[in-house]
Amino acid sequence: MAFIGQLSLILALILAVYSIGANLYGVRRNLPELVTSARHAVWSMCAMVALAMCALWAALLQSDFSLEYVASYSSTTLPTIYKITALWGGQQGSLLLWTFLLSVFTAIVAYQSHRRNPELSPYVLAVMAGVAVFFLGMLNFVTRPFELLATVPREGTDLNPLLQNYWMAIHPPSLYTGYVSTTVPFAFGTAALITGRLDDAWIRSTRRWAIFSWFFLTLGNLFGARWAYEVLGWGGYWAWDPVENAAFMPWLVMTAYLHSVMIQERKDMLKVWNLALVGLAFGLTVFGTFITRSGVISSVHSFTQSGLGPFFMAFLIALVVFYTGLLLMRLKDLRSQAELESYLSREAAFLFNNLILVGIAFAIFWGTIFPVLSEAVRGVKITVGPPFFNKVNAPLALALIFLTGVGPLIAWRRATLKNLLQSFGSPAIAGVATGLIVFAAGVHTWYALAAFSLSAFTLVTVITEFRRGIVARCHMVNETPPQAFVNLIAKNNRRYGGYIVHVGVLMAFVGIVASSYFKTEVKKSVKPGESFAVGPYQLKYLDLVPLDTPHMASLTARVAVLKDGREVGSLAPTKIFYKQPEQPATQVAIRSTPASDLYVVLAGIDDKTDLVTFDVFLTPLVFWLWAGGLTMAVGTVMAMWPNAREREAIAAAARRRAASVMAVEPAAPGSD
Amino acid sequence: MRVKPRFLLGGGLIVAAVAYLIYTAVMNTAEYYLTVAEVQARQTELQGQALRVAGRVVPGSVSWDPSSLTLGFAIGAIPEPGASAVKPVSSVSPASPIQQFRVLCTGQPKPDMFGENRDVIVEGRLGADHAIIATQVLTACPSKYVPKKPS
Numbered sequence: 001m002a003f004i005g006q007l008s009l010i011l012a013l014i015l016a017v018y019s020i021g022a023n024l025y026g027v028r029r030n031l032p033e034l035v036t037s038a039r040h041a042v043w044s045m046c047a048m049v050a051l052a053m054c055a056l057w058a059a060l061l062q063s064d065f066s067l068e069y070v071a072s073y074s075s076t077t078l079p080t081i082y083k084i085t086a087l088w089g090g091q092q093g094s095l096l097l098w099t100f101l102l103s104v105f106t107a108i109v110a111y112q113s114h115r116r117n118p119e120l121s122p123y124v125l126a127v128m129a130g131v132a133v134f135f136l137g138m139l140n141f142v143t144r145p146f147e148l149l150a151t152v153p154r155e156g157t158d159l160n161p162l163l164q165n166y167w168m169a170i171h172p173p174s175l176y177t178g179y180v181s182t183t184v185p186f187a188f189g190t191a192a193l194i195t196g197r198l199d200d201a202w203i204r205s206t207r208r209w210a211i212f213s214w215f216f217l218t219l220g221n222l223f224g225a226r227w228a229y230e231v232l233g234w235g236g237y238w239a240w241d242p243v244e245n246a247a248f249m250p251w252l253v254m255t256a257y258l259h260s261v262m263i264q265e266r267k268d269m270l271k272v273w274n275l276a277l278v279g280l281a282f283g284l285t286v287f288g289t290f291i292t293r294s295g296v297i298s299s300v301h302s303f304t305q306s307g308l309g310p311f312f313m314a315f316l317i318a319l320v321v322f323y324t325g326l327l328l329m330r331l332k333d334l335r336s337q338a339e340l341e342s343y344l345s346r347e348a349a350f351l352f353n354n355l356i357l358v359g360i361a362f363a364i365f366w367g368t369i370f371p372v373l374s375e376a377v378r379g380v381k382i383t384v385g386p387p388f389f390n391k392v393n394a395p396l397a398l399a400l401i402f403l404t405g406v407g408p409l410i411a412w413r414r415a416t417l418k419n420l421l422q423s424f425g426s427p428a429i430a431g432v433a434t435g436l437i438v439f440a441a442g443v444h445t446w447y448a449l450a451a452f453s454l455s456a457f458t459l460v461t462v463i464t465e466f467r468r469g470i471v472a473r474c475h476m477v478n479e480t481p482p483q484a485f486v487n488l489i490a491k492n493n494r495r496y497g498g499y500i501v502h503v504g505v506l507m508a509f510v511g512i513v514a515s516s517y518f519k520t521e522v523k524k525s526v527k528p529g530e531s532f533a534v535g536p537y538q539l540k541y542l543d544l545v546p547l548d549t550p551h552m553a554s555l556t557a558r559v560a561v562l563k564d565g566r567e568v569g570s571l572a573p574t575k576i577f578y579k580q581p582e583q584p585a586t587q588v589a590i591r592s593t594p595a596s597d598l599y600v601v602l603a604g605i606d607d608k609t610d611l612v613t614f615d616v617f618l619t620p621l622v623f624w625l626w627a628g629g630l631t632m633a634v635g636t637v638m639a640m641w642p643n644a645r646e647r648e649a650i651a652a653a654a655r656r657r658a659a660s661v662m663a664v665e666p667a668a669p670g671s672d
Numbered sequence: 673m674r675v676k677p678r679f680l681l682g683g684g685l686i687v688a689a690v691a692y693l694i695y696t697a698v699m700n701t702a703e704y705y706l707t708v709a710e711v712q713a714r715q716t717e718l719q720g721q722a723l724r725v726a727g728r729v730v731p732g733s734v735s736w737d738p739s740s741l742t743l744g745f746a747i748g749a750i751p752e753p754g755a756s757a758v759k760p761v762s763s764v765s766p767a768s769p770i771q772q773f774r775v776l777c778t779g780q781p782k783p784d785m786f787g788e789n790r791d792v793i794v795e796g797r798l799g800a801d802h803a804i805i806a807t808q809v810l811t812a813c814p815s816k817y818v819p820k821k822p823s
């Protein structure tokens with residue numbers, strides 16, 4: 001297995017290097033056969049990396065401890081599902097997964113774009129192969145997944161118990177897919193800069209990739225938060241840990257890009273900005289991998305501190321220099337004729353939303369690298385924790401929510417007073433009314449009031465948009481409102497899918513604000529039979545139930561949940577003690593309702609007395625964070641869904657291009 | 673895109689607002705992240721400051737009262753890892769033995785991984801009596817999950 005894996009990684013590296021050379025040489029010297037061969041090399045590279053993945057999986061499933069990786073991250077007693085997920089349980093395997101996804105995306109791009117974008121395609125593939133060369137180089141020479149052990153141990157040291165969770169099968173692959181797919185817009189942007197074909201062909205070809213990437217970054221972050229919520233037992237879901245920040249920053253930049261790209265498509269503005277954003281998004285994913293792998297910044301995700309740091313740093317610097325250089329070189333050609341006319345315009349709203357999103361990303365970046373900076377400049381390590389990130393981002397988030405409401409409704413170019421009143425009259429009333437109601441209901445925190453008011457404002461703008469569309473369809477094509485609703489989304493899926501994403505954002509935002517401001521925590525040590533109050537609930541601790549298996553021992557506390565003297569449910573928070581290796585872990589019990597989550601942790605068991613310590617959180621509306629996240633995902637799928645009109649436009653563009661290519665070079669490439 | 677000066681003003685305002693938020697938040701929330709040895713060296717100036725201190729739990733120093741959720745222990749320096757052969761000789765052993773600090777943390781459950789000789793990060797303030805009044809004790813993951821490489 002090790003031999004097959006190692007061999008296929010070396011072959012993949014050779015193929016990637018060849019593909020760069022053949023693509024560039026072929027397109028410069030106009031040798032279509034060479035470009036075709038380079039494309040085939042990309043496909044073969046993908047097959048080789050896939051083979052390496054299978055080899056590592058096979059070794060994991062067979063518990064082949066002659067491989068250092070298998071011995072470090074698996075064991076014979078590990079359940080099969082975690083043997084499979086152990087592939088990304090450690091550094092070498094994670095990088096292999098990165099490389100695998102990259103080569104799959106490269107192969108797909110090679111297939112899609114050689115007809116659609118014959119001029120850009122060789123450069124795009126060369127860039128992607130270049131990134132693959134870096135990662136394959138790491139896998140072949142620096143951090144080898146198929147490293148053999150001199151003495152083969154009888155048993156492996158097992159996957160960290162914290163990673164033995166079903167989210168392990170879901171969260172890392174989603175996040176990695178989101179991360180790696182930012183390479184595609186980056187590669188197209190680079191190709192556009194190299195060739196000087198700066199029209200929006202590169203944008204149209206990568207629009208769906210960008211949404212795809214955003215979709216998985218959204219899910220990756222959401223799943224990570226949910227995993228932390230279910231497993232870590234501190235009642236929260238986001239700790240502004242460097243690793244979380246690393247996953248969140250590309251999301252923010254991609255969000256900015258998905259919006260600013262609309263301005264370029266409609267108004268031919270913001271060309272430099274868009275190219276900068278795709279570069280930034282990709283740079284941040286590499287930066288994220290760098291900080292999680294280098295140990296430069298300490299994190300609760302205690303990964304292996306490895307010698308990878310300098311390599312990633314060098315790669316990152318090379319990327320930044322190369323891309324900035326290209327951008328500066330083409331700056332003259334990227335001037336646009338259109339200009340911003342008024343603050344009160346959709347262009348301006350989008351521009352400001354972009355500035356805020358990038359501003360948030362910058363603030364997070366700053367806070368993440370602050371310890372390193374302060375140590376370098378002042379000689380003292382000063383950290384900023386969650387309070388820093390919350391303080392900076394809270395007001396920016398409010399502005400963003402406001403612009404989410406304004407952007408889609410305000411007129412292009414220049415809004416008139418009439419337009420403003422018409423569009424924002426009822427949303428503004430809804431916002432003020434919500435603020436008053438919430439205030440009357442006893443919420444007197446100014447931030448929460450502002451947050452709920454603005455969310456209502458923005459929600460009503462979205463509803464207004466839907467209502468307008470539905471009314472129009474009912475009149476024009478004579479449909480019933482439900483039909484009109486469905487067709488409205490189906491015919492304009494990009495726009496209305498986007499609105500549904502906005503609704504999801506609002507739900508998540510309300511959930512985040514409520515759970516941050518109105519969470520109550522009760523810590524209590526009690527004996528069997530005793531009860532204590534948490535908000536409107538009475539929790540009665542009944543007894544402890546022990547369980548013993550070869551893998552672990554556990555103690556489960558049985559807790560009855562009472563409300564107004566009536567039993568409404570039971571919870572079973574558990575403390576687990578893994579035997580090999582010895583490590584305790586917590587299994588949180590959650591009673592989730594749309595109104596609030598009752599979150600019970602069995603925090604401690606005292607052997608001498610009968611006392612058991614519970615840590616209980618009552619978190620209002622946190623349900624809506626998860627519901628909102630899923631709504632965002634659903635809206636994104638709608639926006640991504642191929643629609644007939646767009647397919648027609650792409651096909652037409654391809655035909656036009658093919659015709660012009662045929663006219664220029666009659667001896668076009670043969671069958672392929 | 674050509675931008676008229678009056679629009680630069682708007683963009684500039686946003687940039688300035690972000691910069692201002694970052695500046696004030698850093699001023700209000702920054703904490704020193706120190707090792708036990710560093711705390712010892714600058715004790716007087718750190719009095720009453722918000723700190724994060726990394727150290728190792730001293731064996732035999734732990735007391736835990738589950739009914740009042742009071743955790744007391746002492747932290748000492750984390751020894752240099754074995755792979756530090758490259759380290760310059762001068763920094764290996766300071767002449768004076770490194771002091772230990774008492775830590776008192778109330779109102780928090782004892783962390784799962786907490787134990788003697790475990791590496792912890794203590795968040796809190798340095799009191800007048802050289803004890804750290806902690807608001808939180810975080811345990812680092814035990815290092816045995818990290819594969820050790822001979823090279």
